[in-house]
Amino acid sequence: DIQMTQSPSSLSASVGDRVTITCRTSQSISSHLTWHQHKPGKAPKLLIYATSSLQSGVPSRFSGSGSGTDFTLTISSLQPEDFATYYCQQSYSTPLTFGGGTKVEIK
């Protein structure tokens, strides 16, 4: 199974801050990396697929980069609606696996 190591597990930030979340995989997954946003009681939301492709309707302040085993999600200017938990996920092979999540909280 492909192991996903996501960091940090939580962070505190202010509106307008630049936020970076990293995800490392235990083996190369090429560009098959996805990022989701999840708020309590809501359906998770796809943000980015194939490492850097922005899902339709997702604001351009979200961006993704990386390849192989190291990947990054960046929020260029944090907005109030961005406070949530973010998960990376490899879409390379089954069993599909997720990172442990990063909870983004208000400072």
Next chain:
Amino acid sequence: QVQLVESGGGVVQPGRSLRLSCAASGFTFSDYALHWVRQAPGKGLEWVAFISYDGTNKYYADSVKGRFTISRDNSKNTLFLQMNSLRAEDTAVYFCARGFGSGSYVHDYWGQGTLVTVSS
């Protein structure tokens, strides 16, 4: 718009069975693979199962293999998860998600989930 609505959750005793459903609308159901993903209380997301657009290919997490069965009825736009021999560690919110992209392994739309509690 794409909608996925899960149902069938509840409280069940260890060792018993439960069947979850996911009703889909807003897209051509028979064109897409589907997944079940779960989230235990206070934990992260865990992929559970995959079914191809026509139901011929099915994959499972090791934690549920042999106990859970994924299926679909393309005439009724509905996805199912039959859960047998339930354990306390199966307690979670269960989400259905549509598959997209290479291998259909990207989850582009999700339901809001249904809670399964396994407890005596």
